[in-house]
Ligand code: RIB
């Protein structure tokens with residue numbers, strides 16, 4: 202398995218409107234669509250469209266939305282053995298407004314997503330440990346997300362101990378050994394939607410901590426708008442113990458830094474015709490997982506550039522998963 206995603210499934214109920222309504226207002230919309238969404242599933246689909254072998258761990262309701270979602274996973278070639286159902290809540294739903302500028306506002310009603318339990322995660326332990334990359338977000342219960350991240354990192358410890366015994370070398374020597382690095386589970390954590398406080402382990406268990414500007418501001422109290430403030434926000438996140446920070450900034454591109462090289466590098470993105478930005482962040486995260494698992498020889502700088510490019514393609518089409526490009530529809534250079 203290349204990638205396992207532990208996270209949410211939502212049915213997106215998307216209304217295209219001239220502008221976002223204000224309280225008490227009734228507004229005519231142009232169009233309505235029902236689509237497959239939820240940050241977890243979106244990231245999973247985004248990675249699989251690029252060619253990764255992916256699995257999903259999630260919970261849907263015993264309703265038609267849930268049934269349709271299971272079919273959606275099958276149709277997209279996602280391993281969905283660990284997508285279970287509950288009769289205690291409805292499948293997650295997300296009413297979304299998209300205005301004429303392509304900007305959105307989203308309400309999520311997590312429903313069945315909140316019924317995914319620590320027990321469910323433990324049942325999926327083998328698939329998590331057997332993956333190169335684990336992706337998590339915050340649309341399911343926090344302790345459930347954390348459990349998945351802990352399992353991924355325990356796998357690392359157990360594996361390192363086993364290898365060091367077998368090879369009679371130290372743990373830290375193995376970490377430097379390129380042939381074995383691929384065996385370890387890399388964790389990508391997307392702290393979305395935004396929260397004010399995260400337990401320290403969310404940082405220490407993250408190889409890649411990937412917020413957007415809003416999430417960064419809420420977590421650090423710093424508005425990342427220029428080189429200085431971006432560096433300050435990234436420093437604050439690195440200080441909490443994550444290995445790498447990748448900050449996504451919409452049409453401003455992305456910025457990244459790591460414990461080894463704290464100086465932030467900025468990646469800009471070419472202007473495109475924006476139709477619908479919903480899910481652009483998920484397209485970025487799914488692409489990141491694809492590159493880390495399938496093309497790990499690339500530098501982080503190159504990976505972030507390519508992820509920005511793919512996410513920018515996703516904003517030129519309507520919807521979330523409907524807008525995620527397949528490898529064959531993207532420039533060849535993105536996969537060299
Ligand atoms: O990131 C976009 C997603 O956020 C939507 O698909 C919606 O379901 C919410 O989870």
Ligand code: NA
Pocket residue numbers: 477478479480481515516517518519520521524
């Ligand atoms: Na889109």
